[in-house]
Amino acid sequence: MSIKENYQEIKKTIPESVLLLAVSKTKPKENIEELYQIGVRDFAENKVQELCAKYEALPKDIKWHFIGHLQTNKIKYMIDFVHLIHSVDSVKLLLELDKQAQKHNRIINCLLQPKIALEDSKTGFSIDEIHNLIKEDFFSKLKNINICGLMGMGTNTEDENEIKKEFTSVKKLFDELQNGYFRENHFFNILSMGMSEDYKIAIEQGSSLVRIGSTIFGARDYSKQQ
Numbered sequence: 022m023s024i025k026e027n028y029q030e031i032k033k034t035i036p037e038s039v040l041l042l043a044v045s046k047t048k049p050k051e052n053i054e055e056l057y058q059i060g061v062r063d064f065a066e067n068k069v070q071e072l073c074a075k076y077e078a079l080p081k082d083i084k085w086h087f088i089g090h091l092q093t094n095k096i097k098y099m100i101d102f103v104h105l106i107h108s109v110d111s112v113k114l115l116l117e118l119d120k121q122a123q124k125h126n127r128i129i130n131c132l133l134q135p136k137i138a139l140e141d142s143k144t145g146f147s148i149d150e151i152h153n154l155i156k157e158d159f160f161s162k163l164k165n166i167n168i169c170g171l172m173g174m175g176t177n178t179e180d181e182n183e184i185k186k187e188f189t190s191v192k193k194l195f196d197e198l199q200n201g202y203f204r205e206n207h208f209f210n211i212l213s214m215g216m217s218e219d220y221k222i223a224i225e226q227g228s229s230l231v232r233i234g235s236t237i238f239g240a241r242d243y244s245k246q247q
């Protein structure tokens with residue numbers, strides 16, 4: 022099947038209310054253009070350099086999502102055009118994003134990434150840390166950051182019960198924050214959970230945005246990534 026067909030097949034299996042985000046990392050711009058032709062505008066990358074190269078080369082009405090670990094010294098390259106940063110995983114990063122956003126006269130949309138997976142390799146805020154930041158009213162100090170929700174990354178495992186348990190815990194935190202601390206913030210409405218292997222479970226647990234790469238574009242060849 023073609024990339025377009027893959028996209029349309031997945032789209033059929035997800036509710037209208039869930040955004041299907043095409044994860045185009047490592048894939049050439051021609052693959053993105055193929056989906057652009059059928060009206061797809063949301064694409065995601067996980068490397069700043071690759072994101073910037075694709076931004077330069079492609080139509081400017083694309084909404085670029087960033088889903089990788091972001092180093093503070095790379096913020097400046099994408100601050101002018103990035104649509105949503107899903108993977109905000111530290112206070113240091115939030116402060117630097119706020120500073121750069123002020124400098125560039127922008128309000129930056131961000132999701133907080135709570136650490137839920139069993140693997141140590143995954144980054145993120147602990148749930149306690151998020152609660153402590155709320156107690157300090159830390160988020161209201163970030164004038165140029167719009168906290169739009171949470172991103173959950175499950176453990177890479179075949180154990181569906183473990184994945185389900187992790188997604189349930191992110192959804193629980195999301196509901197608490199949406200009905201509590203962020204209740205006046207109407208932008209706080211994105212729950213980014215689910216990838217090719219686990220998006221069905223994620224939607225059952227309340228995801229509003231799924232990030233799908235390999236099922237749309239085919240397997241990735243990391244040896245070609247810069």
Ligand SMILES: *Cc1c(COP(=O)(O)O)cnc(C)c1O
Nearest residue numbers: 044067088216217232233234235
């Ligand atoms: C690569 C990536 C995806 C997409 O993964 P697939 O398994 O190819 O669908 C989703 N989210 C993040 C954060 C990623 O890095």
